[in-house]
Amino acid sequence: MNDIIVQMKNIVKVYPDGTVALRGVDLEVRRGEIHGLLGENGAGKTTLMKILSGLLRPTSGEIYIAGKRVHFKSASEALKHGIGMVHQHLALVPAFTAYENIILGLPSREASRKKIEKLMEETGLKVPLDALVEDLPFGVRQRIEIIKMLYRNVDILILDEPTTNLTPIETRELFHTLKELKKRGKTIIFITHKLREVLEVTDRITVLRRGRVVGRTETAKATPEMLAKMMVGREVVMKIEKKPAKPGEPVLIVKDLWVKNDLGEWAVKGLSFAVYSGEIFGIAGVEGNGQTELVEAITGLRRVEKGQVILMGKDVTNKSPGELYRLGLSHIPEDRHKLGLVLDMTVSENSILGIHRLKKFLGSLLNLKWGVIDRHARDIIERFEIVAPGTKAPARSLSGGNQQKLVVGRELSKSPRVIVAAQPTRGLDVAATEYIRKLLIKMRDEGKAVLLVSADLDEILQLSDRMAVMYEGEFMGIAKPEELTEERIGLMMGGYKMEQISSKTSPQPVESR
Amino acid sequence: MPGSRFWIVLKEELGRLAEILIAVLVGFVIAGILMWLGGYDPIAAYIAMFEFSFSDPYYLATTLSFAAPIMLTAITFAVGVRAGLFNIGAEGQLYMGALGAVIVASWALPGPLYLPLAIIVGSLMGAVWGLAAGLLKVYREVNEVVSTIMLNWIAFWVVEYARVYIYPNPIDASKTISMPPAGRLPILIKGTELSASLIVSLVFVGIAFYLLWYMVLGYEIRATGLNPSAARYGGINPKKAMLWAFIIGGIASGLAGVCEIAGRPPSYAITTGLSNLMGLGFDGITVSLLGANHPFGIIPAAIFIGALYSGARGMQIVTGVPLEMVKAVQGIIIIALAVPGIIRLIRSKIRRGGVKVV
Known part of the structure; x- marks a missing residue:
């Protein structure tokens, strides 16, 4: 069994809070292959790989590296065995150059610019060594992380959802790199939930579902339908x-x-559109293309520098969130922990956030009528099937899905005319998502x-009556979902305008500012 | 309306009780070691301390009379914490409140008007002093710790100036004009220093509790303190909520100042170097931390600190522990008491990445 480089046997992981993440997982990875680890959110992929890379310790189970x-x-012990992980959120120092990041933490005698340059030459992974990381796009930063690992003689490279923040072009480049590394004898474990990617780049696939292995296959024998079925456990796609x-x-x-981001750069560049009553208007796009700023500007949380927002016929540009709610706006924010909830407050208290000055909740002393409010909260709990210990439990004690339901329930209880929903199902399980x-x-x-507004393309395609694709603060096009092929959407997400794609001439990328 | 909700709110804070009791114990033990090193008998000292703070109605009254003002200054700090602020300006706001009472005392008024006017003017002056720090914080992004410390000193010298040059007592140069008898808070137990200022304090603590947990303003203050971004998302103006927290805090401390003038025999005035006011604002911080920044925690905490002050006298008389040692003992206990609260505050500030107004 010489070609088995990683063997994990019956790995169980129970977190201190009692969450069972892995229920006895076996994994075998062959030397020199690209192994796909496929699964939904919460399947245990990342936990399993954190165990392999020394960041977490298994509750029970055995790990063998090359038979030993x-x-x-710790992660450094795993590194000594040649195992390194590139996380979804990169661990680079933004104010350092690429070179400084690569040698960070190494003894100075091991820091050799020449060796790094040679490594880049050999692997085709090119990065500007003297550029500050903060000035580099995400794709390049990721390459820096990979070089960092390779420079530490990593033989088994783990990549956690590496394509999440990449454009299609960057993704293609990454896959090319992975195949190059494979040729050079490296073993790669590729964590993803994207079927197409796993089919394109891997040799073998292990599918996880809710902490168990539900399937293993050679990629050559796999079909998207069969993988999807294993992953979700029923016929997809919903x-x-x-x-x-x-x-x-x-x-x-x-x-x-026109809206600026926190750094004072233009994040929304002259957008115009209308949303009609009785329709869902979807905005797709890779995250970080101005969607957050757009939503914040519309909902009164960010300054509009130029232009207009008109709600129910009234100019509401730069009006406060409170005024917007009164006009019938509801906002399901993308970050429920930061914006949507006050986690240390109770379910009742959270159930009135934003509507706490409504007459029905207020007594004559400007006091809050807790009786009425508790009933309101119980109403939301029942209507939206929220699992909560009670109205007086802190919102923190609810699971993520139930927290989100609480936010959604509250927002819909405002009897809104316009609902702005940003990433409404992020991090939720299948049932809550569907709900x-x-x-x-x-x-x-x-x-x-x-x-x-959603980074989940499936969500946009399923729900929208009309949709736009946002790229660098602009719309690449507005259309009905059924008029668009996935390829066309992908191109738009990568910065090609719809007209350019439609005309048969070779597409030109939009100049970025 | 209280009932079950009332207990929930109370229960939130009960978990901290153990931590607080341990801190008290640690304080007493360290202080005891210090006394032993100084050649005194710590056990006898503590027995004396207890006797002179609780053992008979006179001592108990003294304890409570010390507890009353620091209950109010504790509210200043506690309301600030609830809004995510570290408002340590109670000291200066208390000076201003006391000055307000003295100003009213200097007027020729029909007797029954003195007390209500003193309360209004004094708490308004406290509120203005708190608001000054609030405006600096909200509109000029001046950290409230810095501004309140400076405002404390400004208040000190303003009041000291007024004591000497504007409202000196014509009979006794060591103090200001006294509150006329018609404007004084009645003494609750004859022959003691305990006046109705205790009732004023308890009522205000009750109001603060109601405000924080039963009124919409309190809801907005607490939401701002716990998560300013979510508050803003919820249509709350965090700046306004913080300003209100400063104002309410100012009223509390201003009121404490008024009570010291209208309710503390024998002087009923501001004495040289503000000696009868000094430290009451800072003691409020200790009391608030000790009481888990909760109005109902503040009441026993204030009584505890009041007992330390009144028991200290007994300790000195019976065991001969010199006054300096008494102060040192108090300091150690207070530090030990404050440690867990401060650690928690710092930790939560770090976790939240600092409280910011956007």
């Missing part, structure tokens, strides 16, 4: 029943909107206007 039993107490939309009046109009998506469709059928 190992017990890693197709949500949807009546045709009956759009009415435009209730949210955005005209030539919230159906709810959004229900809202649309009730004649509300829904502006849906």
Whole structure:
């Protein structure tokens, strides 16, 4: 069994809070292969690989590297055995140059610029060594991380969802690199939930579901349908029943909107669009292309530098969130921990955030009528099937899905006319996701206007009546989802305007500012 | 309306009780070692301390009379913490409140008007002093720790100046004009220093509790303190909430100043170097931390600190522990008491990446 380089046997991981992440997982990885670790959110992929790379210790189970039993107490011990992991959130120092990041933590005698340059030459992984990391795009930063690992003589390279923040072009480059590394004898473990990617780049695949291995296969023998079935445990893809939309009046109009990000750079560059009552208008795009700033500007949380936001016929540019709520806006924010909830407050207290000055909640002393509020909270809990210990439990004590349901429930209890939903199902399990998506469709059928911003393309395609793809603060095009092929959407996400794609001439990338 | 919710709110804070009791114990043990090293008998000293703080109605009254003002200054700090602030300006706000009472005392008024006017003017002056730090914080991003410390000193010299040059007592140069008898808070137990200022304090603590947990303003203050971004998302203006926290805190400390003038025999005035006011604001910080920044924790905490002050006299008389040692003992206990609260505060500030106004 010489060609088995990594063998993990019956790995169990129970977190201190009682969460069972892995329920006895066996994994075998062959030397020199690209091994795909496929699974949904919460399947245990990352936990398993954190154990392999020494960041976590298994509750029980055995690990063998090249046939020898190992017990890693830290990531550096794993590194000594040639195992290195590139995380989804890169661990680079932004104010350091690429070179400084690569040699960070090494004794100075081991820092050799020449060796790094040679390594880049050999592997084709090129990065500007003297550029500051903060000035480099994500794809390049990722390459720096990979070089960092290779420079430390890593033989087994683990990549956790490496394509999440990459454009299609960068992804292609990454895959090319991985194949190069394979040729050079490196073993790669590729964590992902994207079927197409796992099929394209891996040799063998292990599929995890809820902490168990549910399938192993040679990639050559796999089909997307079969992998999807293993991953979700039933016939996919969930197709949500949807009546045709009956759009009415435009209730949210955005005209030539210009918004800056926290660094003072233009994040939204002259966007114009309208959302009609009774429709879901989706905005797709790789995250970080100005979607967050757009949503914040529309919902009163960020300054509009130029342009107009018109809600229900009124100019509401730069109005406060409170005023917008009164006009019938609801906002399901993308970060429920930072914005949507005050985690240390109770479910009741959170159930009125933003509507706490409504007359029905207030007594004559400007006091809050807790009786009424508790009933309101219980109402939301029942209507939206929230699992909560009670209305007086802190929001922190709810699971992520139930926290999100609480936010959604509260926002919908405002009886809004316009709903702005940003990443409404991020981090949620399948059931909660489906529930919230159906709810959004229900809202649309009730004649509300829904502006849906999501990095999850499936979500946009499933829900939207019309959709736009956002890239570097601009729309690459607005169309009905059924008019677009995945390839065309992919191109738009990578910076090609719809017109350019339609005209048969060779597409030109949009100049970035 | 209280009932079950009331207990939930109380229970939130009960978990900290053990931590606090340990801190008290640690304080007493270290202080005891210090006394033993100084050649005194710590056990006898502590027995004397206890006797002179609780053992008979006179001592108990003294304890409570010390507890009353620091209950109010503790509210200043506690309301600040609830809004995510570190407001240590109670000291200066208390001076201003006391000055307000003295100003009213200097007027020729019909008797019954003195007390209500003193309360209004004094708490307003405290509120203005708190608001000054608030405006600097909210509009000029001046850290409230820095501004309140400086405002404390400004208040000190303003009041000291007024004591000497504007409102000196014509009979006794060591103090200001006294509150006329008609404007004084009644003494609750004859022959003691315990006046109705205790009732004023308890009522205000109750109001603070109601405000924080039952009124919409308190809801907004607490939301701002726990998560300013979410508060803003929820249509709350965090700046406004913080300003209100400064104002409420100012009122509390201003009121404490008024009570010291209208309710503390024998002087009923501000004495030289503000000696009868000094330290009451800072003691409030200790009391608040000790009481888990909760109004109902503050009441026993204030009584505890009041007992230390009144028991200290007994310790000196019975065991001969000199006054300096008494102060050192108090300091150690207070530091030991404050440690867990401060650690928690720093930790939560770090976790939140600092409290920021956007």
